[in-house]
Amino acid sequence: MITRKRLATGACALLAALTVGLLPATTTATADSGPAATDSAKEPPKVELVLDVSGSMRARDIDGQSRMSAAKQAFNEVLDAVPQEVRLGIRTLGADYPGQDRKRGCQDTRPLYPVGPLDRTEAKTAVATLAPTGWTPIGPALLGAAEDLEGGDATKRIVLITDGEDTCAPLDPCEVARDIAAKGIHLVIDTLGLVPDAKTRRQLMCIAEATGGTYTSVHRTKELSGRVRQLVDRAADPVVTPVATDGAERCADAPVLKPGLYADRQVIGTHRWYRVDVLPGQELRASVSVSADRAVNDDYGVLLRAVTLHGREIVRGSEAGDGRTDVISTGLRYPKKDDEEAMDDDTKPAAEPVCLQVSNSFSAPPSVKTTPGMPVELAIDVVDGPGSASDVASFGLGRGWWLLGALALAGFLGGLVWGWLSRWRIAVWRTH
Amino acid sequence: MRTVRRLLTAVALAGAALLGPAATTGLADTATPAPSGSASGDAAAQAGPTEAGTSFRTAAFFRQEQQATAQASTGDYLYWVFPADAGGRPTVTATVTLPETALRHGSSTWRIDVYDGLRRRQPCMYGMQSRVAAREVATVELACTLRPVRASADTWSQDPLPGSYFVRLTATALPEEDSGQPFSVRVGVASRDTGGAYATDGALAVPLVPGATTPETVEALAPEDGWSSGWWSDRWLWTAAGGVLAALAGIGGYVLTRGAGRPSRVPPAA
Numbered sequence: 001m002i003t004r005k006r007l008a009t010g011a012c013a014l015l016a017a018l019t020v021g022l023l024p025a026t027t028t029a030t031a032d033s034g035p036a037a038t039d040s041a042k043e044p045p046k047v048e049l050v051l052d053v054s055g056s057m058r059a060r061d062i063d064g065q066s067r068m069s070a071a072k073q074a075f076n077e078v079l080d081a082v083p084q085e086v087r088l089g090i091r092t093l094g095a096d097y098p099g100q101d102r103k104r105g106c107q108d109t110r111p112l113y114p115v116g117p118l119d120r121t122e123a124k125t126a127v128a129t130l131a132p133t134g135w136t137p138i139g140p141a142l143l144g145a146a147e148d149l150e151g152g153d154a155t156k157r158i159v160l161i162t163d164g165e166d167t168c169a170p171l172d173p174c175e176v177a178r179d180i181a182a183k184g185i186h187l188v189i190d191t192l193g194l195v196p197d198a199k200t201r202r203q204l205m206c207i208a209e210a211t212g213g214t215y216t217s218v219h220r221t222k223e224l225s226g227r228v229r230q231l232v233d234r235a236a237d238p239v240v241t242p243v244a245t246d247g248a249e250r251c252a253d254a255p256v257l258k259p260g261l262y263a264d265r266q267v268i269g270t271h272r273w274y275r276v277d278v279l280p281g282q283e284l285r286a287s288v289s290v291s292a293d294r295a296v297n298d299d300y301g302v303l304l305r306a307v308t309l310h311g312r313e314i315v316r317g318s319e320a321g322d323g324r325t326d327v328i329s330t331g332l333r334y335p336k337k338d339d340e341e342a343m344d345d346d347t348k349p350a351a352e353p354v355c356l357q358v359s360n361s362f363s364a365p366p367s368v369k370t371t372p373g374m375p376v377e378l379a380i381d382v383v384d385g386p387g388s389a390s391d392v393a394s395f396g397l398g399r400g401w402w403l404l405g406a407l408a409l410a411g412f413l414g415g416l417v418w419g420w421l422s423r424w425r426i427a428v429w430r431t432h
Numbered sequence: 433m434r435t436v437r438r439l440l441t442a443v444a445l446a447g448a449a450l451l452g453p454a455a456t457t458g459l460a461d462t463a464t465p466a467p468s469g470s471a472s473g474d475a476a477a478q479a480g481p482t483e484a485g486t487s488f489r490t491a492a493f494f495r496q497e498q499q500a501t502a503q504a505s506t507g508d509y510l511y512w513v514f515p516a517d518a519g520g521r522p523t524v525t526a527t528v529t530l531p532e533t534a535l536r537h538g539s540s541t542w543r544i545d546v547y548d549g550l551r552r553r554q555p556c557m558y559g560m561q562s563r564v565a566a567r568e569v570a571t572v573e574l575a576c577t578l579r580p581v582r583a584s585a586d587t588w589s590q591d592p593l594p595g596s597y598f599v600r601l602t603a604t605a606l607p608e609e610d611s612g613q614p615f616s617v618r619v620g621v622a623s624r625d626t627g628g629a630y631a632t633d634g635a636l637a638v639p640l641v642p643g644a645t646t647p648e649t650v651e652a653l654a655p656e657d658g659w660s661s662g663w664w665s666d667r668w669l670w671t672a673a674g675g676v677l678a679a680l681a682g683i684g685g686y687v688l689t690r691g692a693g694r695p696s697r698v699p700p701a702a
Contacts, residue, residue, distance in 0.1 A: 193612065196612075198608070198609065201608065201609070201611070201612070202608070205507070205611060205612075212486070212487065214486065214504070214505055214507075214508045215507060215611060215612045216505040216614075217505070217611070217612030217613060218612075223614055226503075227505070227614075230483070230503070233483070234486070234490075237483075237490065239489055239490050240489060240643070260645075261489070261643075283636075283637065283638075285550060285640070286550075287550045287551040287552075287642070288551075289488060289551055315587050315588050316588075317550070317552060319552070319553055323604045323605070324602070324603075324605065324606075325604075326487075326509040326602070327487070327488070329488065329547065329551035329552075329553075330550075330551065330552055330553075331548075331549075331550025331551045331552045332550065332587075333550060333587055333640075334587060335587060377488070377489070379551075379642055379643075381642070381643065381644045381645045382645060383637055383638040383644050383645060384637035385637060386584055386634055386635060386636045386637055387584075387634045387635050387637065388634060389633035389634030390633065391633050392632055392633060393631070393632065393633060393667070394583070394628065394631035394632055394633050394665045395633060395663075395667070396633070397628075397631075397665070397667035397668060397670070398667060398670060398671050398674065399628050399631075399666065399667045399670040399671070400670065403670060403671070403674050404670070404673060404674045404677055406674075407674035407675065407678040408674070408677040408678055408681040410678055411677065411678025411679060411680070411681035411682035411685070412678075412681035412682060412685040413685065414678075414682050414685065415681060415682035415683060415685025415686040415687075415688075415689075416685035416686070416688065416689050417685075417689075418685070418686050418690075419685060419686040419688060419689030419690035419691075420689045420690075422686075422690050423689060423690050423691055
């Protein structure tokens with residue numbers, strides 16, 4: 001650990017100082033090691049901006065200018081500030097078909113600028129040509145955007161900017177968003193509503209919630225550009241992407257997990273099993289979080305249990321809560337004792353398969369669809385076991401005035417006895 | 433940790449005193465890296481990250497004594513993560529600057545939750561963890577004092593252990609038309625030294641850090657002066673002081689009963 005390293009460095013430095021007098025800067029290396037980017041050598045993150053160009057964008061209610069020109073202005077600013085590594089694309093909805101035919105109007109979405117390395121001027125020119133035109137097919141636009149971003153293991157983000165609710169029922173954009181998220185491609189949809197009404201707001205919040213994204217309502221141009229820029233920057237942040245896994249109904253069939261981050265789906269009111277192999281002398285650490293990605297009832301809980309193959313529960317972590325939440329999470333740790341017999345035998349100690357059961361106690365109103373299941377994130381770590389303690393107190397040391405009093409009293413009594421003894425000895429010696 | 437450094441300095445100074453003035457120039461240099469390192473870190477120490485994460489995975493890292501800031505939309509869940517080591521009792525404070533009053537339609541409830549490195553929720557001993565902000569109020573102050581962090585605990589207990597701590601801030605109740613409005617927040621953590629009162633025997637091999645399987649992660653998420661090894665506590669001082677006291681009392685007791693060397697009734701000439 002750092003302490004030891006530092007001690008060592010300090011000792012080296014001291015030695016150098018004492019012998020040479022002047023020292024090389026040995027300590028600078030350890031001085032400030034900030035959190036390094038964990039996954040820098042990864043695929044570039046992909047972002048698609050989905051812009052509503054429907055007829056309603058003509059309304060002039062953002063800083064006195066039309067919603068469309070506010071959006072264009074914001075786009076210009078955002079395009080200037082996009083980090084170099086981000087692969088950015090732009091998709092429009094309702095940009096081409098001005099007619100009344102609903103069927104055609106609801107297919108009106110197209111990529112304006114393909115997802116890829118950004119040519120700022122080209123992208124800006126493309127945006128400048130847009131004029132408010134047609135319908136608001138949000139659902140199809142999201143599906144299209146998900147397709148544009150498909151492939152690769154990069155982080156993916158859709159930023160949806162719209163001013164009205166989807167006009168293309170029965171395809172509910174909220175369901176579409178949940179289905180996209182359930183594909184396990186780590187796609188987050190952030191939504192921005194331009195001067196939204198109640199229905200638009202509800203729909204956009206639902207889309208954001210379904211994918212773990214955020215919702216923002218925009219009343220000013222500055223807010224719009226600032227927020228979109230923030231979201232694009234967020235996509236550029238390095239982050240560990242979880243590996244998809246599929247928990248089983250029973251422990252015997254459960255997938256064996258190595259240390260890492262896993263994603264799964266869990267239907268309300270069901271549980272899932274996973275397995276981790278733990279060697280003697282190792283400590284298993286598991287944490288789980290279940291995301292509330294839809295409208296659920298106000299009281300909920302999650303339970304994570306570590307169980308042996310024979311069904312004995314070793315340890316559990318549980319959590320319950322109420323009210324608005326994004327996730328509910330809990331964790332547990334299980335240090336497996338060193339197997340002394342096995343060590344004596346000089347054989348390789350066998351790993352113990354530990355079954356992990358994840359269950360949730362969410363409930364949802366009947367109107368809410370329960371499939372696909374709720375997103376579950378499982379983090380597994382296996383580290384060295386903790387040092388064993390023979391005493392609760394640190395090294396058996398004491399502390400406090402009672403301790404001082406007791407020690408002083410014991411010392412005093414000891415002194416008295418010793419004094420008596422020596423006096424008696426002198427007396428004995430004298431008499432002889 | 434600080435104690436270790438102090439000990440080191442003491443040892444260094446003793447060495448310098450022994451070896452005379454020739455060595456001191458070098459030592460002056462040895463002593464500087466730590467303070468200058470922290471001085472250059474001071475500017476950053478106050479600053480902290482300016483963005484927050486939106487999930488446990490993306491939580492923004494900051495250290496104690498730093499101030500993390502963020503702009504977000506009401507209804508967002510903001511996450512930060514900070515390291516806490518044994519022997520401290522961290523207090524998380526957050527100041528939320530609410531959206532303009534004109535944009536708001538009613539009172540909102542704000543809340544911070546603290547989770548440990550295993551994503552287990554940690555209770556607050558003291559502090560207003562949740563507060564209702566009336567419509568006309570401009571800022572909300574939240575605070576949460578965790579239980580003292582111990583070096584070890586039973587497996588089945590939820591006692592705070594050295595490692596990462598997540599802070600989640602959100603509005604738990606909000607009029608629907610008020611969601612998505614811009615707000616800003618400032619979060620800070622300060623620890624009170626609990627001394628040896630909570631010092632325990634045994635220690636985790638690796639602090640409770642997410643992704644602890646890889647040592648680099650553990651190092652990257654460490655406090656400024658690294659994770660402590662856990663062997664030091666002021667119990668050493670108490671116990672040593674007790675020993676000294678016992679020795680003195682012992683001498684006192686001995687002197688009392690032994691008397692003055694030879695019995696007084698025996699004349700010296702006898």
